[in-house]
Amino acid sequence: MTINRKKASERLVTLVWGLGLIGLWEIGATVVENTKRSPQNVLPHLYQIIQSVFSTAMVSNKQTALQIVLSNAGLTLYRAGIGFLIGIAVGFLLALLMQRFVPIEKIAFPYLMMIQMIPILGMAPIVLAITKDIDKSRIVIAAILTFYPVATNTLAGFKSVEKEKYELMHSIAATDRQLYTKLLIPACIPYFFTGLKISAPMAITASILVDTLQGGGGLGCMLSQSLKHAMSIYVFWQIVFLSAIVGILSYQLMALIEKIVSPYERAGA
């Protein structure tokens, strides 16, 4: 009873939020429409954006708005994906090293935090100067943003293992390898996935942001071009919504993979 009521009220909150946002958007769109200075409305009505998705009108290079968005989304996601995978590998290995060798943790951790504090837009030119290739630097930046949440969360997972569990392994004379395969790695899996869930949307955001720096395609590239009226404004809004959706989906995908690979349920899960 109470659980159902709680769920119902949660649904109501979502509904109110959704309707409120749509209402605000439409008010804004109407206001902007009436003070319009450019040929296209900068803030179109929602129905116009939805219409543009299905529109067959060519926007540029004999492509519709949707075609432009999707082809560039593929590019961006590809770079984000590769960067993400590299980031996962680096993050996990770093966590292992920091778990194993405390001095490494003491030395490396402050630097990791500092790398994380540099804004992406500040880091991008440096990475570009080093890699001398915009594509590579986009991947590298996605990786840099990914590895930190993965490393810190995985390390937290290793650290969450109680002393008694180590002692249990010790008391049955488990080898070092068994300590990892039977205890430490399974214990850190939920933490590892928390890291993935944080960093998956970040890798995508970073990729889009770095796209804006130079040409060569990608969502961010199109984003800045469409803002400069070089292209339909609908491309811009489609990209904004697509990015948001992809970001959320990337999170959900990580949650799904976690469910599949962890053959157990946890307390409260």
Place this chain on the structure above:
Amino acid sequence: MQHNSETEIKILGLCVDFPDKNSGDIIHALTNIDLEIKEGEFVSLVGPSGCGKTTLLRAIADLQEPTSGIISVKGMRPHEVRIRQKYGFVFQSPVLYDWRTVRRNICMPMEVMGIPKKERSKRIDETLEMVGLTDFGKKYPHQLSGGMQQRVGIARALAYEPEILLMDEPFSALDEFTKEKLHLDLLNIWKKTNKTILFVTHNIQEAVFLSDRIVVLSPHPGRVSAVVDVDIPRPRGLESRDGDDFNHMVSKVRHSFEGV
């Protein structure tokens, strides 16, 4: 109970010192402990906190390095005994892996030891029955009560058939009813398996009910102040707690503490 069998654990002049975390002073957790435990004996280590009872158990288990003195388990050092996987350690908390079912928790040490799969499964069935959890093998730890979780911990320590069970206040976190039930279970298991059991507790009644002998430890510095033979006849049941000799034994143990 009479044990004419050989000495299993022999401790001579054992000292364990720690540096105090705050002051840096040396704390004498154990000084000059001499103790002999026979094969198949049920011995309790009893004392207030700080008396070193857990330290003594951990030193035998090779979880704590002695400062000086000798521990010999059938002529072997604790390290050798541990490497040969002859210790079954039961902790105060169940120490279960929450990502493994009850069966797979019990299985874990046997996986580590490379016991064949068929044999593992057989022993899991046996130990589950011993601790009365036959129907709970497929459950996850969080689905069990505290008492059941502790039983799984005991089953896990039994399944790989160690020679010596080392139990560190295994029932201290449980309610009285669960505790009494587990006491009876433990005595049954002990009778069936004939293991040497070293049992740490601060509960005198518990020690009297379970043990053949009680080693009374006193703190500052940690030392053996008495060893009391418990001559309450076996098999013991819940009614054994009501007899005069039980109460007499409890007060005898209580009076053997020094300077508490």
